Amino acid sequence: ETGVxxxxxxxxxxxxxxxxxRCSSQSGHNTVSWYQQALGQGPQFIFQxxxxxxxxxxxxxxxxxxxxxxxxxxxxxxxxxxxxDSALYLCASGxxxxxxxxxxxxxxxxxxxx
Amino acid sequence: GNSVTxxxxxxxxxxxxxxxxxxxxxxxxxxxxxxYVQYPGEGLxxxxxxxxxxxxxxxxxxxATYRKETTSFHLxxxxxxxxxxxxxxxxxxALYSSASKIIFxxxxxxxxxx
Numbered sequence: 288e289t290g291v292x293x294x295x296x297x298x299x300x301x302x303x304x305x306x307x308x309r310c311s312s313q314s315g316h317n318t319v320s321w322y323q324q325a326l327g328q329g330p331q332f333i334f335q336x337x338x339x340x341x342x343x344x345x346x347x348x349x350x351x352x353x354x355x356x357x358x359x360x361x362x363x364x365x366x367x368x369x370x371x372d373s374a375l376y377l378c379a380s381g382x383x384x385x386x387x388x389x390x391x392x393x394x395x396x397x398x399x400x401x
Numbered sequence: 402g403n404s405v406t407x408x409x410x411x412x413x414x415x416x417x418x419x420x421x422x423x424x425x426x427x428x429x430x431x432x433x434x435x436x437y438v439q440y441p442g443e444g445l446x447x448x449x450x451x452x453x454x455x456x457x458x459x460x461x462x463x464x465a466t467y468r469k470e471t472t473s474f475h476l477x478x479x480x481x482x483x484x485x486x487x488x489x490x491x492x493x494x495a496l497y498s499s500a501s502k503i504i505f506x507x508x509x510x511x512x513x514x515x
Contacts, residue, residue, distance in 0.1 A: 293444075318500075318501065320500070320501075320502065320503075322503075327508075328507060328508070329405075329490055329492075329505030329506055329507050329508050330445070330490075330503070330505050331505075332502040332503065332504070334500075335500035335501065335502065337500075342500040343500020343502065344500075345502070375444075377444055377445060379445075379503070381501060388433060388494060388501060389433070389435070389447060389450060389494070390494070390501070390503055391447065392437070392444045392445040392446070392447075393444055394443055394444040395443075395444040
């Protein structure tokens, strides 16, 4: 069983730019969630995707958007980057939707916005 | 709403000491409870979980018991090792609309001296 993978590992962008982060879910999992972890804090829920549709969103603005593909890979897109967007972005997969259960996390993408 | 409160760090112990990291939660319904561990520069790894009251999760010598009456899920280990140095996150899984999301505490940094 393969784990959750994410790319790239690190990324540096400037304020106002757009970024796309990628995730490949664990085999057999049909939901993918994205979390933002600021330095020294716990991860915060951004949104979850199930069957290629957004299934729930945390307290993040619309410039954070995502996609889920038929093979359960996923993208997180952030437009109009702000300095406060600098964080570790974590992807997590789980199964099934609608059940409060375990999520398995990838290694994360560290985004730095200058 | 749902929330997790955990012992603030950093916690510094000598090798072979006994470890307790306190965690309490507030939740509606009956959430699953987790401890995740984050080693330096890495993503989150699931350490252990419990899905109902009085369940005990255990892994790698760590244990935690789901106490509904005290709404607690304290992490314990009888004899810590230098390799246990990491940040530990207590978390619960809750349904948000139809999405399952993990709500994390702020993390406790543990350092073990040889």
